[in-house]
Every structure is written in C-alpha cells, then in structure tokens.
Amino acid sequence: MSAAPDATPVYSYLGPVGTFTWEALRQVPEAEGAAWRGVSNVGEALDDVMSGRSVAAMIAIENSVEGGVSATQDALATIPGLRIIGEYLVPVSFVLVGRPGTALADVRVIAAHPVAYAQCRRFLESQLPTHGHVPAASNVAAATSLLSSELAEAAIAPPGITDHHPLQLLAENIGDNPNAVTRFVLVSRTLGLPERTGADKTSIIVELPDDAPGRLLEMLEQFATRGVNMSLLESRPIGDALGRYRFVIDLDGHVHDERVADALLGLKRFSPAVMFLGSYPRADRQQIEVVSQYGDDVFTDARDWLRGILSGEPEA
C-alpha cells in the first residue's frame, strides 16, 4: 500500500495514514494491493485524478453534523470530467490529545481540521471557552503537528491516535453528536460508469436559467413529475455575484433508470448548466422502491407509442 511500481494503480486520499478518509479508502476492495498516495487537501487529490497521477481519489463530501463539505462541492462543480464512482460512510468520533505531561487546563490553542473542529463546538465552548484554533490539513496532521511545533497545546484527533503517536489523551468522545457520520465519495476520470444495481444514487449540479419567480419549483418539478426522489438538495454560491446559487442534488436511482434519464433530459432543456457527477451504488445498498407508474416499461411503452405515430403505424 505504498510506493507504486509503474503499472500499479494509485489511489489518492487525505493523509496521512489513520485519517477518516484513509478509513473510507479501506472500504474499497479495488484499492487493496494498489498504491495509496496521502495528500494534503481535496484540491491536491482531485488534481492527481485530473493529471492521471492516480486512477481515483477518496474525498469527504458531507458530514451528518456539519453538512456539505464546501471545498468538495465547489471543486466538483468547477472541474469538468470528474465522476463519482462510489459512496462510503465512516462513523466519526473525536478525542483531544496533547504532548505528554499536558493537562486540559494548560490548553490555550487547539490544532484541528476545520470540519472536525466544527463538530466539537459544544465540548470546546464548555470546557475551553477561551481557546484559539489553528486549522490543520487533517485530523492526524493536527495531532502530529504537536510533536513538531509548539503552536498549539492540544489537537482534535481520531480515537486510536495515541496507539501510534507518543501523545496523551486529554478527553474522549468530544464530538457534539455521538452518531456523527461522514459520507465520502470515490472520484475518477477514467474508471467507467458503475453498473446499475437497483440501489443507486445519481449526483448532479444544476444552475437556474434566471431568477424569475418559480424557477426553483420548475427545477424540482423535473423530478416530481417522473417519480424521482431527491436525497440531497444544497445550494452553493456560484461566486460571481451575491445571490447567485448552484444546486447540488442527489437523486435516488441510476442514469440507466428511464425515470432518472428522462428527468435529466428535462433538466438539460431547462437549465443553462447541468453537470452530471455520476451514478453509483449507495453506501447503504438499500434498494430504491419505484412507484409502478414510473417504472422503466412505462417510459419505453410511451416512446414506442410515439415512434409508431411518427412512422405512420395505425394505432392498435
């Protein structure tokens, strides 16, 4: 799982070893026996994929407490050609660690990954109300920074960090929500569209044509009128002016499902910018229940009927 001989596929992930992103990559059977490249941020991971340095990258996309990871959503919206090919869930919990001999009362500054920091607010506000925060590239990087720098007295890290580094546990289970989960996606440019499994998700990013009243409803109607359920809808600023947003959307189903394909065609006619980010198996492998009126055969029958009319066949 380290240095890559020429033909060995490389997978990029937010390193170093032991991050939650590393945990997510351990769930990918194809990455076993491949070379793993630990990088410092999402941009670097995606750059590896775009340049061909790696076949795929694992990146965090959403946390159940903190919401969407904006760096990931914005990168996927602006880098064309990237495709999500898999989804993975990792339960996340956090500990506070310091250099040996440190007491909780000594802590003035905490090193932490911003997404981890945001998930530990309650503990920090009650136990260390006057602390400062230095951002770290990852949870493990936050912890190891204590060993090479005196910038912070403590770090937010994954449980188990003290098994691998000479650090002292200051507090356990400091996350606001004991059931917190982070959702990761495996992103590639070259590994093809995953097959339909019946338990799939499709991710897209959509812009509205203008800000006329009812445009958002018009976008949502594309799904409602085809029986397509949404499991995620988030807005992100486009960035060129105040009040302009793009929508990050997850749909139940695969682009090979007729109802999903038809909804995408409707969206494409309506929106000036639709980005297809991929169809891939859901992490929970839960089969999607499709109302019979939106089954594949209903769409193909309707198409056959129209084809008959166009070719002049008499109606049966």
Ligand SMILES: O=C(O)C(=O)C[C@]1(C(=O)O)C=C[C@@H](O)C=C1
């Ligand atoms: O620092 C890590 O361990 C990571 O894998 C990064 C990351 C993230 O980017 O959201 C992953 C899960 C946690 O929610 C906090 C941090």
